[in-house]
Amino acid sequence: MRIGIMGLGRIGAFHAETLAGLDAVDSLVVTDPVAAAVATATERFGATATDSPEALLAGGVDGVVIAAATDAHPHLILAAVKASIPVFCEKPVARGVEESVEVLRAVEGSGVEVQIGYNRRFDAGCVAARRAVINGELGDLHTVRSTTLDPAPPPAAYVAVSGGLFRDCSVHDFDIVRWVTGREVVEVYATGGNRGVEYIREAGDVDTASTLLTLDDGTIAVISNSRHNARGHDVRLELHGMKDSIAVGLEDKLPLRSVEPGVTFPAGTPHIFFMDRFAAAYRAELTAFTEVVAGTRPSPCTVADAIEASWIAEACTLSLHEHRPVRLDEVRT
Numbered sequence: 001m002r003i004g005i006m007g008l009g010r011i012g013a014f015h016a017e018t019l020a021g022l023d024a025v026d027s028l029v030v031t032d033p034v035a036a037a038v039a040t041a042t043e044r045f046g047a048t049a050t051d052s053p054e055a056l057l058a059g060g061v062d063g064v065v066i067a068a069a070t071d072a073h074p075h076l077i078l079a080a081v082k083a084s085i086p087v088f089c090e091k092p093v094a095r096g097v098e099e100s101v102e103v104l105r106a107v108e109g110s111g112v113e114v115q116i117g118y119n120r121r122f123d124a125g126c127v128a129a130r131r132a133v134i135n136g137e138l139g140d141l142h143t144v145r146s147t148t149l150d151p152a153p154p155p156a157a158y159v160a161v162s163g164g165l166f167r168d169c170s171v172h173d174f175d176i177v178r179w180v181t182g183r184e185v186v187e188v189y190a191t192g193g194n195r196g197v198e199y200i201r202e203a204g205d206v207d208t209a210s211t212l213l214t215l216d217d218g219t220i221a222v223i224s225n226s227r228h229n230a231r232g233h234d235v236r237l238e239l240h241g242m243k244d245s246i247a248v249g250l251e252d253k254l255p256l257r258s259v260e261p262g263v264t265f266p267a268g269t270p271h272i273f274f275m276d277r278f279a280a281a282y283r284a285e286l287t288a289f290t291e292v293v294a295g296t297r298p299s300p301c302t303v304a305d306a307i308e309a310s311w312i313a314e315a316c317t318l319s320l321h322e323h324r325p326v327r328l329d330e331v332r333t
Contacts, residue, residue, distance in 0.1 A: 001293055004029040004061035004085075006053050006076055008037035011090060012067030014275055018283050019065070020045040024290040031056045032068075057083045063293035064088070065286075070095050070161070074103050077303075081112045088289040090117040091171065093303055095163060097310040098333065104303045113292045115299040116306040120176045120235075122284035125248035129239055130180045138241030141181060144221040145238040146173040149229035151255075151272060153207060156199040164205045165192065165225055166313040166320070173223045174213070175301075175309040176237060183215040184308070189325045190316040196228050211316050231255040232270030233277050253277075 003025050005016050012032070019025050028047035032038050041047045050056040053076055057064065066076045066089040074094045080087045093100035093116060107114055120126050132138055148169055153159070162168040178184065192206030200207045207228060213221040232255025237248035252268030271277040291297045311332050319326040 001025060001062040001290060002027050002029060002060060003290075003293070004031075004050075004056045004059070004064040005041075005047075006031055006056060006064060006066050007068030007072075008032040008034070008041055009067065012065075013037065013041070014282070015065055015067055015286060016041050016045055016047065018286050020047075022283075022287060022290060024287070024294070029056050029059050029061050053079060057085060061085060063289065065289070066090065074099055077103055077114060078106055081107050081110050081114065084112055086112060086289075086293045087114045088117065088286070088292075089114065091306055092116075092163075092167065092310060093306050095161075097307060097314055100303070100307050100310055101333065104307060107303060113299045114303050115289050115292055116301045116303060117285065118172065118175045118179075118301050118306065118309070119278050119281045119285045120172055121179055121301055122288065123248070123278060123281040124284075126176055126180060126237060129237060129246055129248050130182075132244075132246055133180060133182065133239065137244055138239055138246065139243030141217075141219045141239060141241045143238075143240040144177055144181060144215075144219060145224070145236075145240075146177055146221065147224045147234060147236045147249075148173055149224070149226045149234040149255075150274075151229055151231075151233050153197050153200060153227040156197075156203075159200055159203050159205060162205070163313075164317055165207070165209050165227070166190065166211075166316040167310070169227075170209065170211065170223060170225050170316065171309040171313050173225065174312040175305070177213065177215075177221045177223070178308060179305075180237065180239065181215060181219065181221075183217055183219060185213045185221075185312050185315075185328055186216050187214040187325055187327045188212065188312060188315045188319050190319040191323075192320050200227065206320065209316075209320070211319075213312070229255060231257065232272050233274055234271070235274075235277055 190211040192209035194201040208226040211223040255270035
């Protein structure tokens with residue numbers, strides 16, 4: 001199949017490399033405002049270059065991957081859907097949840113599949129955890145812990161347009177908690193602070209946050225996030241039930257050092273960045289998209305799925321600013 005890629009920045013170039021290595025993909029068509037990025041893709045992967053998203057969509061592609069700036073996501077999604085071309089779009093659907101809802105309304109009933117990029121749904125550990133929950137291996141859950149700690153803050157220019165820690169980073173935790181447990185969040189309480197670079201505070205954001213989520217069956221989920229984890233990129237998930245407890249990410253590349261006498265775990269080199277922590281998940285995610293394009297499976301992460309994580313982020317942002325618990329029905333429109 002012939003896959004188009006809109007946007008060849010860090011994640012777009014990474015997706016191009018992944019797609020070029022998939023058996024189902026015969027060729028790539030690319031577009032990006034930066035000529036050097038296009039030149040690199042054409043040279044490395046034999047991709048065909050186009051000078052605009054419109055030209056790409058008119059160029060006979062079977063599916064399109066959107067890795068452009070967030071502000072461009074709604075327009076590009078809708079353009080692809082109008083052209084009846086299946087879409088993979090990196091999260092978020094749009095910069096704001098209200099605009100995301102508008103996109104959902106526009107694509108509903110179109111018959112065109114749209115997959116949003118929440119890659120943890122394809123991480124082997126998270127898949128195994130979901131299976132354990134579905135099979136009843138853990139019994140009734142009572143506590144879930146999800147952690148995302150970045151090795152260093154993103155640049156100031158990125159922070160200024162990110163929408164904040166909850167909308168940019170924590171949404172991955174919110175989505176995976178929903179997906180693994182199969183439950184919905186009904187209430188949140190969030191707190192946060194600034195322990196590092198001043199430009200995050202100046203942007204009205206926090207660099208470290210903790211969130212309590214109450215799920216619809218009474219399970220409590222504890223979310224921990226920070227832009228500062230000098231040891232590496234730390235992503236973990238714990239599920240504690242009445243019959244058993246399991247952990248995702250508890251492996252030798254875990255960026256955490258034990259100080260217990262005689263303990264050598266973890267023994268490996270810590271994960272440094274999300275691309276090495278989730279390289280296999282990204283490959284599985286894009287493989288799933290080729291199956292969506294082929295018509296052999298529905299979207300494994302729909303626009304509606306992505307919006308649910310966004311509503312949780314909105315509730316957390318309000319909770320942080322107002323120092324109180326916030327129910328999801330307060331923010332949902």
